[in-house]
Amino acid sequence: xxxxxxxxxxxxxxxxxxxxxxxKKILNAKSFSKHSEAVSYLKKEHGVTHGFANxxxxxxxxxxxxxxxxxxxxxxxxxxxxxxxxxIRDMVSSxxxxxxITPKKTTVSFIRxxxxxxxxxxxxxxxxxxxxxxxxxxxARLENSGPFGTMCTHRVRLEKPEDVDDELKSWIxxxxxNAG
Numbered sequence: 160x161x162x163x164x165x166x167x168x169x170x171x172x173x174x175x176x177x178x179x180x181x182x183k184k185i186l187n188a189k190s191f192s193k194h195s196e197a198v199s200y201l202k203k204e205h206g207v208t209h210g211f212a213n214x215x216x217x218x219x220x221x222x223x224x225x226x227x228x229x230x231x232x233x234x235x236x237x238x239x240x241x242x243x244x245x246x247i248r249d250m251v252s253s254x255x256x257x258x259x260i261t262p263k264k265t266t267v268s269f270i271r272x273x274x275x276x277x278x279x280x281x282x283x284x285x286x287x288x289x290x291x292x293x294x295x296x297x298x299a300r301l302e303n304s305g306p307f308g309t310m311c312t313h314r315v316r317l318e319k320p321e322d323v324d325d326e327l328k329s330w331i332x333x334x335x336x337n338a339g
Contacts, residue, residue, distance in 0.1 A: 161226045163252050163260040167214060175207050175215075182207075182215045194220070210259040210270045217261055229262040237280050244278055244286060246323040247331070251276065254335045275338035276331060277311055286317045288327075290334045301330060 172178050177185075182201070191197040194216055201212035234241050244267070251258055251269045259270040269276040277289040289304060289311030297303050297313065304311045315327060 161230075161248070161260050161262065163248075163258060164214070164226050164262075166256070167211070167259055168218075171211065171215075175205075175211050179215065179218060183219045186216065186219045209272060210257075213268075213270060214259055214261055217263065226262045229264065230267070233262075233265060233267075233280050237283055240280055240284075240286055240318075242320045243317050243323065244280070246320045247276075247278055247286075247288060247317075250323060250328055251331060251335070254332060257339070258335070269335075271335055271338035273338050274310065275334040277307060279307075281306075281316075284318060288315045288317055288331075289313070290315065290330055292330060292334050292337060295330075295333070300326070 168179050171182070175182070185205075186197055186201075189197070189200065191200065197216040197219075198209070198212045201207040201215060202209060207215070230241075230244075234244070248260060248267070251260070255271075257271055261268040261270060266277050266279045268274050269278075273291075275291050279287045279289070281287040287306070289307040290301075290313045291311050292313055295301070295313060300315060302314045302316070305314045307314055313330070315330070317323065317327075
């Protein structure tokens with residue numbers, strides 16, 4: 160399991176008042192047709208912060224599917240791109256202990272109070288990193304959000320670990336800071 164996710168799960172009882180298993184029981188007693196409805200319910204009815212609510216809902220839906228399983232499925236046939244993802248993940252984790260890393264079926268979200276970055280193994284040769292940085296002009300490298308739509312404001316295409324350079328790190332840090 161991703162270390163950041165494990166830390167979040169371990170901190171859940173202290174931060175939310177219940178363990179992940181207790182939250183899963185609460186959600187399983189309800190019937191939500193959409194992910195956002197379940198997140199909203201946890202936030203409004205139980206005062207759970209967005210990062211925890213989002214993670215609880217994802218983990219309750221993905222019963223039997225661990226973060227490692229989700230990542231393995233995303234990178235099947237694209238294993239050479241995992242070092243790029245890992246470099247991004249490690250850099251994001253170093254920004255603060257308020258970061259939630261949430262693997263999903265096709266992407267990994269990086270959340271502070273709200274999502275600020277998203278990684279998608281877009282093809283056999285590259286990852287797309289979506290960033291949410293309002294009012295930031297696009298450049299040749301920092302493109303418009305493309306396939307991410309409104310989830311992000313920008314996209315950066317990455318092919319190798321060296322692409323996670325100081326310029327990219329500064330954009331990720333800016334997105335992180337804006338999400339607080």
